[in-house]
Amino acid sequence: MNTGLKITAFAAALAATFGAAYGIGETLDPVAVAEREPAHGERHAPTSSPEAEGEGGESERHATPAGGLQISEGGYTLDLRTPRVTAGQRTDLRFTVRDGDGRAVTEYRREHDKELHLIVASRDLLTYRHLHPTRAADGTWSIPVDLPRAGGYRVFADFTPAAKGAENLTLGADLAASGAYRPGDLPPAGDTARVDGYEVELTGDLRPGRASGLSLRVTRDGKPVTDLQPYLGAYGHLVALRAGDLAYLHVHPHGAPGDGRTAPGPEVAFTATAPSVGTYRLFLDFRHDGVVRTAEFTVRAGAGGTDAQTPPSGTPEHSDGHGH
Template sequence: MRTGLRITAYAAAVAAAFTAAYGVGTSVDSVSTPAAHSERNEHGERNEHGGKGHEDTGSGTGTTSTPAGLASTSHGYTLDLRTPRAKAGTRTDLRFTITEESSGAPLKTYAKEHGKELHLILASRDLTTYRHLHPVRAADGTWSVPATLPEAGDHRVFADFRPARAEEKVTLGADLAVTGAYAPDDLPPARATAKAGDGYEVRLTGTPAPGEPRELTLRVLRDGKPVTDLQPYLGAYGHLVALRAGDLAYLHVHPNGEPGDGSTKPGPAVSFTTTAPSAGAYRLFLDFRHEGKVRTAAFTVRTPHAH
């Protein structure tokens, strides 16, 4: 079955999606992520990528225009980050709970989305560092995951989850300070090609239209040749996270089509139908899996004001 993009509950008023790249150039961009990681998480446990659901995560209810991830409390839940500080270049065990406001107790029951109970996105405020992590939950409801962040500065952590028996997903955000010598980087320029290490590159094409759905296509190549055997990662051939420059409003989208639907090919192209929530600059992070490793390609895109 072909599935169109089902977006993070980003709010009905903003059409809840992200747009294609506007005015991109032709040079190469990169992002500070691990160049590739195997299908075992940082605890040495194997990541299971089950499920075909392609609903996206978010904290919108359809009754507010507030983008997801800007608040640490929403929908009756609070992200309590127990390790609000880390040291640049040093492995840190990030610990946190999702607390139920009604009882003050940690949430212990979750519905799995894309094979996981919770997805943790971590990004620097200048959008040059990005991590997509899968923490482990202890019996008392405390989540933990190791991470090593390369540069000092302000970071943002996003917890992306759906409580058991809840119909809506929730995205909560909290600030993480990384200590050390700090000089913020400028937002990388808008470019149409991004490297992902080991000869991989991703080419971005698409025409933006704020307030109007348009198709965005990301084409994966290795050593200049199209990759036609992408492997499913969390139930899809590609996952796209977009963060708005300035406030890091969060948007998680999934591709048009899914593995096994009879029409979606395993590369080289992965397409998304997208609409901009607002004009401005965004940073896109595409995760894809090939030969057992997950890689990330990053792009800066700019959307124009609606005419």
């Protein structure tokens, strides 16, 4: 299998502190710009290969900036029309992307089979959703969501406007789920995840400011899965979120189904660059037997990578509804 990769690195989200409960009447403030978002070309290719830089090399000394910590960038703004929901209740999540004149964007370029990818993650990184909403003619996007736990969430819209010269963007906005809030502990770092009878083993370390290889091997009942099915034009999609501020890193395999080089499992390989030292949650989406499943990992960048512990099965709230 070709283990080379394109990386799409995006960042989003400021750290949030929240109390024991979230009320329906609470307001949400816009997110301030923190760091420059890399240009589109920078996102889709690592600045160097793992072999190009030695220990303490240039790319390691200067960590990749975790840009995109804003609701507005490049003349476009994410207008989240549903900033509050009630935990445990199915609600239509609605939003619009607006241009610099305040007009709703109605034309997008398709990337990985979709015009827009939507990620919803809780601040404690225990709930994760990768969704694909529907766009109305007036530019309003919507999709039903059912968030299981009260607390703070972050919504990420990943898209490229069809306008000439427009770059790929990931904009973020805060979402509150009302109800009694109990923060959860991040699962321990580990190299094995289990979901619906599948076991996914992670090899490789996530390194700050330096490209490194990650390989995820999918098995079921101890046997390698060699017939993974294409999902959004690939055999796997990987999203990484940094604990603390939810900096967003979206990675795609370089290979593609039917290219004559990429095998349909059991390994799905990536190259990724962490923006900094820290703890990250990795979410691997893969399709088998017609169902998309999500394997979840906790890893540390710049602190020894994963350790020998295995996250307890079922600790995180998995994205079983997907909504793709």
